Amino acid sequence: MSLAPIPNMGWGAVARKPIKAHTPLFHIPLDYLLTPWTSSLKAHLSDAEWESLDGGWARLILCMMWEESRESKWGGYLRNMPRTFDSPMFWGDADQAELRGTDIETRIGKADAEADYHAKLAPLLAARTDLFPAGSEHFSLDAYHVQGSRILSRSFTIPISRAGGPITEPEEDEDGDEDEEEEVAVMVPMADMLNAAYERDNARLFAEGEEEEEDVEVEEKHDFGEGFTMISTKDIAEGEQIYNTYASPPNSELLRKYGHVDILPLPEEVTSLLSAEELGNWAFGNAGDEVEIPGTLVVEAATARGITDAEARVDFWLDQGGDDTFGLTYSADGNLEPPLVPFIRLLTNADDWERAQKKGKLPKSAVDGAVLDVLEAVVRARAAKYPQTIEADLAVVAADGPLNARNAAVVRLGEKRILAATLRVVERERERLRSEEGKRKAGGKEDRAAKRRK
Known part of the structure; x- marks a missing residue:
């Protein structure tokens, strides 16, 4: 494999020759991982200073700032990472306004990140100018956003013990089951060069021994030792990009994390759910798109029907482990599945x-x-949050104008199409119920007529 620039995706990994499934591509030892516990920063801070960084990504971000500012083994790795991003975190107000109504709108996180910087990092930076020189660009708010975006787009989540963190005895829950070990975000050099895209994943990062647990027959046996190994999960052709997408992210997540969207021909099972107006001349997008439905919207629609004890019912739902947000996707059976x-x-x-x-x-x-x-009331309320029409979105993507505006329109269009398809399936379900009711009534009339004849 080699690293190469990929159109609209930055850099990525490309196969230089045909690669069979289950082939180890590269191995990263644990001490190559950049984590708060492998970084040298912890040794320079007091316990109180270290604990003040607990929670969220503040601790890892400061470690990345620290390592990039020095001649450490991660310094060159970090300095060669991108400093500019196409993700909404770096958009101007006008471009961010194009995301109104989408699942990204409230998840950009810029204000929360800045609040975290001023609450956790700024006091420590001011108190320890011996470590963090005043005015250094490595420890600025802009640098904080850059490192945070690197974590968002490139980090991996692993058990804290593998990251070098403290190992605690597992506790049992009410059912007697042991709690799973805490997981943390870490940086894995080389593995973070592989891009993500919908249903294109052909490689995955395995911890040592994990491939055996999951019955993955590796082509060549190697004793790499502790660490993580990238292994192909499918045959990869020469020149094909290598993706490490252990999921099928919707465009909203791709744009929020990576600054790009998937624009692929939509399969027939998706296009069959859409009208000619919703498809327009642009039958493209991401078949893995979804729309989040807040539970509050559902409660409001139910309350409008006269439900007076909704709070007690919601509490029961949550106590039983129910979600407070629900996802709608493209689905031929109508997105009317649990929960x-x-x-x-x-x-x-x-x-x-x-x-x-x-x-x-x-x-x-x-x-x-x-x-x-x-459900119809909920979908219509959710659809009302977008300022633009589907026709307007189609015009933007067809014009192929500014990148941010076009990417925002692609996300809006995918979400609106799902909502429109859901309304169509709701009506189809209504027709089915009416048909079944008609058959029951017809059957009842036949039974009564038979009794009269008898």
């Missing part, structure tokens, strides 16, 4: 609510008229 349907039934169906209280179980995913009414 959204049971939540609506719990809020709207008196029998389900009574049964849930008695048996301590959540309702099943059976769709009825009340569920469809609430």
Whole structure:
């Protein structure tokens, strides 16, 4: 493999020859990982100073600032990373306004990051100018944003013990099960050069021994020792890009984290859910797109139907481990799958609510008229948050104008199409219920007529 510039994706990894599935590509020893515990910064701080950085990414960010400012083994690695990004964190106000209504709007995080910098880093930087020279560009607010964006787009999450952090005895929960070990974000040189894209993943980072646990037959056996090994998961052709996408992220996440979106031909199972107006002349996008539905929207729609004890029902739902946010995706069966349907039934169906209280179980995913009414109200309320129309979004992507405006339009369009498709399936479900009701009534009339004849 080699590293090469990829159009609209920065740099990435490319196969220089055909690679078979289950081939080790490279290995990173644990002490090559850049973590708060492998960095030398901890040795220069008091326990109190170190603990003041606890929580979030502040500790890792300061370690990255520190290592980049010095001639350390990570210095060159960090100095060769990008300093500019196309992610919304670095957009101006006008461009960020194009994300109104999308799932990204409240998740850009710039204000939260700046508050974290002033609350955690600024006091320590001012107190320890022997370590952090006043006025140094390495420890500025801008540098904080850059390092945070590097973590967002390139970090891996691993168990804290593998990151060199403190190992604690696992505690048991109420059911007697041991809590999973805490996981932390770390930087893994070389592994972070592989790009991400929807359903293109052909390599994955394995911890030592993990491939054996998951029955991955590695082509060549190597005793790499402790660390992480990138292993191909599919055959990769010569010249093909190597992706480490252990997921299928929607465009909203791709744009928020990496500053790009996937624009691929949509499969027939997606286009069949859309109208000619929603497709326009642009049958492209990301089949893995989704729209988040806040639970508050569902509660508002249920309350509008006269539900007066919604708070108690919501508390029960959360106590049973239910989510407070629900995802809608492209789905031929109508996006009407758990857990959204049971939540609506719990809020709207008196029998389900009574049964849930008695048996301590959540309702099943059976769709009825009340569920469809609430779902339609929820989808329309969610769609109303976008200032632009689908037609306007299609015009922006067709014009191929400024990158930020076009990427924002691609995200909006994907979300709006999902909402439109969901409304269409809601109507289809209504037709199905009406048809079944008609058959039941017809069957009842036939039974009564048979009895009269008898």
